[in-house]
Amino acid sequence: MQTSINSEIGKLEGVVVHTPGAEVENMTPENAERALYSDILNLSIASREYAQMIGVLRKTTQVLEVKKLLSDILKNDTCKAQLLKDVCVHEQIPGLEDELLQHNEEDLAALLTEGLILEKNNLTNYLNNERFLLRPLHNLFFTRDSAMGMNQSMLIGKMANPVRERETLIMEAIFKNHPVFETQVVNPLNNKSSILKSAQIKIEGGDFQVARPDVFVIGTGMRTSTQGIDFIIEHIKQQKKEPHHIIVQELPSTPESFIHLDMIFTFLDVDTCMAYDPVIFGTSRFRTIHIQIENGKVIKIGEEANIPSALRKLGIDLKSVSCGGKEDLWVQEREQWHSGANFFALAPGKVIGYERNVHTVEELNKNGFEVLKATDLTENKVSIDDYKKCVVTIAGSELARGGGGARCMTMPVRRAEVSW
Numbered sequence: 129m130q131t132s133i134n135s136e137i138g139k140l141e142g143v144v145v146h147t148p149g150a151e152v153e154n155m156t157p158e159n160a161e162r163a164l165y166s167d168i169l170n171l172s173i174a175s176r177e178y179a180q181m182i183g184v185l186r187k188t189t190q191v192l193e194v195k196k197l198l199s200d201i202l203k204n205d206t207c208k209a210q211l212l213k214d215v216c217v218h219e220q221i222p223g224l225e226d227e228l229l230q231h232n233e234e235d236l237a238a239l240l241t242e243g244l245i246l247e248k249n250n251l252t253n254y255l256n257n258e259r260f261l262l263r264p265l266h267n268l269f270f271t272r273d274s275a276m277g278m279n280q281s282m283l284i285g286k287m288a289n290p291v292r293e294r295e296t297l298i299m300e301a302i303f304k305n306h307p308v309f310e311t312q313v314v315n316p317l318n319n320k321s322s323i324l325k326s327a328q329i330k331i332e333g334g335d336f337q338v339a340r341p342d343v344f345v346i347g348t349g350m351r352t353s354t355q356g357i358d359f360i361i362e363h364i365k366q367q368k369k370e371p372h373h374i375i376v377q378e379l380p381s382t383p384e385s386f387i388h389l390d391m392i393f394t395f396l397d398v399d400t401c402m403a404y405d406p407v408i409f410g411t412s413r414f415r416t417i418h419i420q421i422e423n424g425k426v427i428k429i430g431e432e433a434n435i436p437s438a439l440r441k442l443g444i445d446l447k448s449v450s451c452g453g454k455e456d457l458w459v460q461e462r463e464q465w466h467s468g469a470n471f472f473a474l475a476p477g478k479v480i481g482y483e484r485n486v487h488t489v490e491e492l493n494k495n496g497f498e499v500l501k502a503t504d505l506t507e508n509k510v511s512i513d514d515y516k517k518c519v520v521t522i523a524g525s526e527l528a529r530g531g532g533g534a535r536c537m538t539m540p541v542r543r544a545e546v547s548w
């Protein structure tokens with residue numbers, strides 16, 4: 129499959145996910161914060177909720193599981209040796225490499241994602257408060273963040289927090305080695321530019337959105353640095369001659385529900401977006417900046433009123449639906465916190481999101497989106513093909529505690545072109 133992401137909404141033709149496993153419970157309240165969770169999760173409930181989402185995805189598109197892709201590439205000895213070397217160098221546990229090499233691909237795929245217990249076999253380890261030698265990847269089910277489709281390339285994330293770094297090593301190994309993918313892998317770590325300092329580059333997929341093949345909307349804040357966006361500018365300068373545009377949105381640094389742009393803004397259809405109004409439209413100090421790149425140069429950089437108005441000038445005219453409804457700031461805040469703006473498009477005008485955000489769902493309904501229950505879809509009682517616009521709702525009381533919603537839990541690798 130040639131990867132191809134030229135929009136946020138084109139009919140989905142391939143998506144990478146990770147069904148949450150033991151790693152989401154491998155934490156205590158004390159280290160939940162380091163794990164980037166707002167609470168500790170119950171796996172059996174989270175799994176039931178997740179099954180609703182994946183059931184809908186399976187009805188719509190080709191679903192690829194990270195663990196399967198990983199164990200496939202680990203069958204190749206060269207690839208296995210390289211990945212284990214990278215992981216051990218990266219996590220500064222050089223002695224572990226030989227031991228890991230002894231495991232078969234399935235056990236390794238589990239160890240690399242669920243973690244490896246630290247054996248209390250000497251005094252230092254005995255006194256060490258850590259439970260894991262190789263830490264669990266608690267956030268792996270948020271596949272959105274560690275790599276992102278940018279036209280025909282996959283851009284590997286550069287995570288803001290060390291707990292998520294191994295995810296990017298795994299994704300890079302998969303996209304470079306798995307025969308199912310044909311793609312050009314772009315990794316900010318290999319940045320050759322003399323003006324950018326690699327250590328300051330941070331880019332996470334939750335901040336990166338493809339509005340049109342030539343227009344990217346990118347958030348900058350806790351997870352994506354301005355230097356990260358400068359890396360993308362350099363990449364475009366080198367690779368593309370025709371005009372390209374980046375719309376940058378500054379994000380608030382608290383509360384943690386503002387971590388990524390997709391927590392306050394998502395695309396729903398060719399002419400509709402979802403927005404958390406207080407940040408997107410509020411008269412605030414969070415700026416929106418338009419950057420135009422052409423023939424290897426930045427030819428324009430300047431401030432805009434907000435994302436929709438910047439996009440309108442580029443010919444993308446969007447009606448905005450309000451997260452939490454229009455009336456009450458309290459309700460807006462509550463639903464934004466529970467990933468109320470975080471929708472994932474299965475096709476233009478057909479999106480999936482959390483059922484719990486009732487005001488947001490009602491607002492979508494007022495804007496012509498039929499509300500469908502995920503379970504009705506998976507039980508074949510309804511089909512999204514019968515609706516022009518719909519919002520499929522999934523349960524999410526436990527999943528949302530991990531800090532994300534449907535867009536965060538999906539990494540699309542191929543979408544059909546959109547007829548604008």
Ligand SMILES: NC(=[NH2+])NCCC[C@H](N)C(=O)O
Pocket residue numbers: 163164165267270272273292333334335387388390391530531532533535536
């Ligand atoms: N695309 C997103 N909004 N992802 C949400 C990720 C949440 C995850 N707990 C983290 O903090 O990294």
